[in-house]
Amino acid sequence: MRKIRVLVVDDSSFNRKIISEILESSEKIEVVGKAFDGEDAISKILKFQPEAITLDLEMPRMDGFAVLRWVMANHPVPVIVVSARESDRSVFKALDLGAVDFVVKPSRHASPQLKEIERELLAKILSIPSLQFDVVRQRLAQTAPPPAPAALPQAQGSRTAEVVAIAASTGGPPAIQQILQGLHPALASPILVCQHMPPIFTRLFAERLGALTGRAVKEAEDGEALQPAHVYIAPGGKQLRLKLKEGVKRLSVDERKPEDRFAPCANHLLASVAEVCGRHCLVAVLTGMGDDGKEGSVAVHEAGGAVVAESEASAVIFGMPREVIKAGAADHITDIPGVVGLINRYAVMRSGFGP
Structure with a gap:
């Protein structure tokens, strides 16, 4: 066995x-x-390949950033950052430079607690054979985000996506950034994002997306009402759902339960969107290993909403989208x-824009 x-x-x-x-x-x-x-590291990369x-x-x-730049230019292979929580903002810079994912050390200092990352680290390394690294390299070669369209195309009638x-x-982070940068400025539909990411990092991810895209992006808070043209990031370590209370769409943020495989979990979020919005929603399942999002996408599909699965051509890992497609929900x-x-x-637009 290789x-x-x-x-x-x-x-x-x-x-x-x-x-x-x-x-x-x-x-x-x-x-x-x-x-x-x-x-x-560079010496041993050259020696051991x-x-x-x-x-x-x-x-x-x-430092690690210099190594990343050298690796992507001279020996491009998947890099998993194993970083202390104190380096939280640095992780996003590493992703920009070509790292495919990261694992957070429990402590900045040498500690037996490091063994706590075993399951997560193994899963990410073992996913590498299914990873399409050329997609990462193509992204790094792009110098500018795609421009937003000049006019908003006509939405699809009764399937206009309110959410x-x-x-x-x-x-996921670079893909989500690219999506938000490409959206029309008239887009009014709120956007809910479930990106598998640890606590603290989701708040920083929201801040980063807001700064890079110029959109209103924040980490979701329990009980807040959805606002037009806002982007809400599911908090790491918790579960985000959409609820309808007294006719108002509100966010519900709950603690992780012992049986939850993921927190945040895409299935929980997407199923709640299907329940509240019915056919008036659109969900997109992007790159990622495993099958999170499959059950939620089936719920959206059965409710009449629109389901988009990222294609194998652009997904870094064609796991989550593949499962949605195999389930017949895409x-x-x-x-x-x-x-x-x-x-x-599909999305709702502010009045005065588009056709």
Whole structure:
């Protein structure tokens, strides 16, 4: 059986040891080397030719960002950032530079708590054979976001989407950013986003999207009423649902239950959108491993709403969209520019714009 060859990069010898032990607990992974800083990492990348890298961001001499830039230019392979929570904002910079995902260390300092990341880290490394890394490289080669359309196309009659929901996991942040940057400025439908991401990071993700897109983006709060042209990010570690209370669409944010596989969970969000909006919604299931979003998409489809699955051509990991398609719930299968076009076509617009 062919193993995934991984290089572990971390300036802590203890962390290198624990991360290596976690990875080698799987018979499908081989740790081919360990590096203590950026310069050592580049030397060992050239020597061992790894197929994947786990990368610490904060290191002496040459930090993780410099390594990422070098890797993407000279030896492009999937990189999973293993970062301390104190480096939270840095994670998004790493994703911009080409990292495919990240795992949060429980502590900034060397600690036995690091073993707590075992399940998440293994899942992300083991997903690498199904990852389409060329999609990441193509995104890095793009220098500017697509311009918003000059005119808003006619919506689809009675299926006009009063609410739009987007679900994503690995590879999702850049795709969501691209979608929001491509939306027409007249778009009035609120947008609910379920991106698999830990607590704290979802708030920072919202702030980042707002700054980059110029749209009103915030982390969702329990009980707040949906506002036109706003984007709401599901909080990490909690469950976001849409509720109808006294005729007003409001957000419900609940604590994670022991049986929940994901928090936030796309199935919970999409099913609630189907229940509240019926046929007057559009949901898009983007890149990500696993099947979260499948059951929720089926609920939307059965309620008469529109379901969009990202195509294999643009998905970093064609897991979540594939499951929606296999379930027969996808009304449209398209790449990210196509998702933008469909949202622009189905969504409600402010008066005075478009046809």
